[in-house]
Amino acid sequence: MGVSSSYLSSVEVQQMLGINTFGLWRLERKYDDFPQPIEPYDPLRHTKEADAVWDATEVYRWAADTPEFAHRGAVLLRPRPEDLADGDWAGYTHTVRGPALDWHTVLGTVRIVYSDDRKAAAEVATDVAATGNPDGVITVCALYGDVGFTGPALIASDTAHPGIEYEAEWGDVAALAGQALPWWPDLLRLPRLIRTWQPGAPPAVAEVPPNSNEQILRRAARNEAFDAVSRAAATDMANHIRNDRINRAEHENEVFGTERFGAQPHPVVIAAEPDTTEHPLPCHGDRQAVRAGWHKLAVSNHPDAVAALEVAIGHDPELLPFGAVTEVPVQPGTVTERWARRLAPCDPTAAHAVLAHGDPVDAFFVDPLTDMPALRTVAVNGRPLWRFYAPLSLPAGSAELTTIVLQHTVWITTSDGQVHPAPCTQTEHLWWGDSRHDRPSEAATVADALLDDLGATASLHEHWKAPRGLIALFTEEHEQGAELTRSRLLLARMSPPPRTR
Structure with a gap:
């Protein structure tokens, strides 16, 4: 989140500052620090608008910091009154953006x-201004989502100019209130907890609500259609998510409640703490057993397996039995067609359903040599498209890599006459060419491993350590369908690094 942008015309600047056209002309010459107008850009017309405008936040902040106009500037940025009287807590209210607390101050009600x-x-x-402002709210503060110099960072919008937002200090609001202000961690920012808070109350201890991912996994874990190994895998991930959320709430309380810049602690009262009675829940058990459970869920045809698999892909894809999602066009006469002839039609599994991602599918397949799911769909341009998971490794045996073919992805041909998509981890993809967005060192790492062992599982965590010669080879702008022979790959791998002077 940040301050939302808004702009003022010259007439609106005059209205804000209580001046006329001549006054604005004079203002721009009297104050060197007065914000300069800008020429707004119209993205629909790709042109600049004729009339200049001012950034509303800049003008509003400038006014608050300029004695002549301070009374017309941002409320919480104006000079603070001397001998400030303490404010009073005015209770809970619900707003169009959720729960809020009001504080009566010498300036008016701060929400x-x-x-x-x-x-x-x-x-x-x-909304307050439109409904007549019965509570006398002078300014509304919302959370910035970060920590500032005096506590949680705030965004403010005054009811006199509700379209303008500006950054405000938690400490300034606390000074107006005359006491430390309550803080709830994000996951415990619940209306029922905020509604019942009162000054001086101890922190409420509350259960961190499960998010939708945890609920999906718990439902799968209770489903007796799955075996014990599958249910244990779902439970393990659900527990990990729950532990992470409790840890997050505790960490936020620590950062926002005790972090400080300078000598003074933040004027923050921790209003709620997560219930840690059973924390942490057991997780990260036998990694192989958990992987086995996810493999069984991937080949299931139950809707709960589909939902659980979608969670797993986003949460911990390294537990899944397949690599990165890959798309290539259906093209006769290419290496892709050679691979596709091997595919066996099948009924869709949970892995297929996640792979489809809601797109229309012509047919579902499985690669009988790697067990990787594949499907045929339609690209945005209307042309047929293969979509599949890259294997994590290729079938081992006495065969060896003979060529690498570059055809929309990296393909491996072997001495026993087979063709495979190159193995790839779940979170990477393989490419070639000198591009700022793709890293040929990953393809070079896979090639380096497969030259020695066709069945190797390449780790891409340190892909930049691949042989420099192979990286240079894959950095070249090869055309689609280019073939790199085993001899060429081996020679590139032996190439020494460039000399340094």
Whole structure:
């Protein structure tokens, strides 16, 4: 989240500052630090607008810091009154952006909305102004989502100008309130907890609610259609997610409640703590057993397996029995067609359903040599497309790599006449050419491993350590269908690194 942008015309600047056209002309010459107008860009017309405008936040902040206009500037940035009287807690209120607390101060009511959604402050301030502002709210603060110099960072929007947002200090609001302000970690920012809080109350101990991913995994873990190994795998990941969420809440309380810059602690009251009665839940058990469970879920045809697999791909894809999702066009006469002739039609599994990603599918297949799911769908341009998981490794045996073919991805041909997509980890992809967005060192790493052992499982964690000659070879701009022979690959691997002067 950040301050949302808004702009003022020259008329609106005059209205904000209480001046006329001549006053604005004079202002720009009297104050060297007065914000300069800008020429707004229209993205639809690809042109600049004719009339210059001012950044509303810059003007509003400038006014608060300029004695002549401080009374018209951002409320929380104006000079603070001397002999400041303590404010009073005014209770809970619900807003269009969620739960909030009000504080009566010498400036008026300050409303703190416990949301870090974009434009939360502006939308609540706009709603307050539109409904007549019965509570006398002068400014609305929302959470920035980060920590500032005096506590949680804030975004403010004053009800006098609800379309303008600016950054504010937690410590300044606490000074107006006359006490430390309550803080809830993100996962315990619940209306029922905020509604019941009162000054001086001890932190509430509350269960961290499960998110949708944990709920999906718990449902799979309870499903007796799956065997014990599969249910244990789902439980393991659900426990890990739960532990992470509790740890996150504890860490936020520590950072926002005790972190400080300078000598003074943040004026923060921790209002809720996560229930850690059974924390941490057991997880990260036998990695091989967990992988076996996910393999069984991947070949299931139950909807709960599909949902669980979608969670696993986003949470810990290294537990899954397949590599990166790969797409290549259906092209007769290419190495892709040689591979596709081997595919066996099959009924869809959970892995196929996740691979389809909601797109229309012509047919489902499995590679009988690697067990990798594949399907035929349609690209955005309407042309047929193969989509499949890259294998993690190739079938071992006495065969060896004979060529690498570069055809929309990296393909391996072997001495026993087979062709395979090159093995790849779940979180990477293989490419070639001198590109700022792709790293040929990954393809070079796979080639280096397979030259020695066709059945090797290449680790790409340190792909930049691949032989420099192989990296240079894959950095070349090879055309689609280019073949790199075993001899050429071996020679490139032996090439010494360039000399340094």
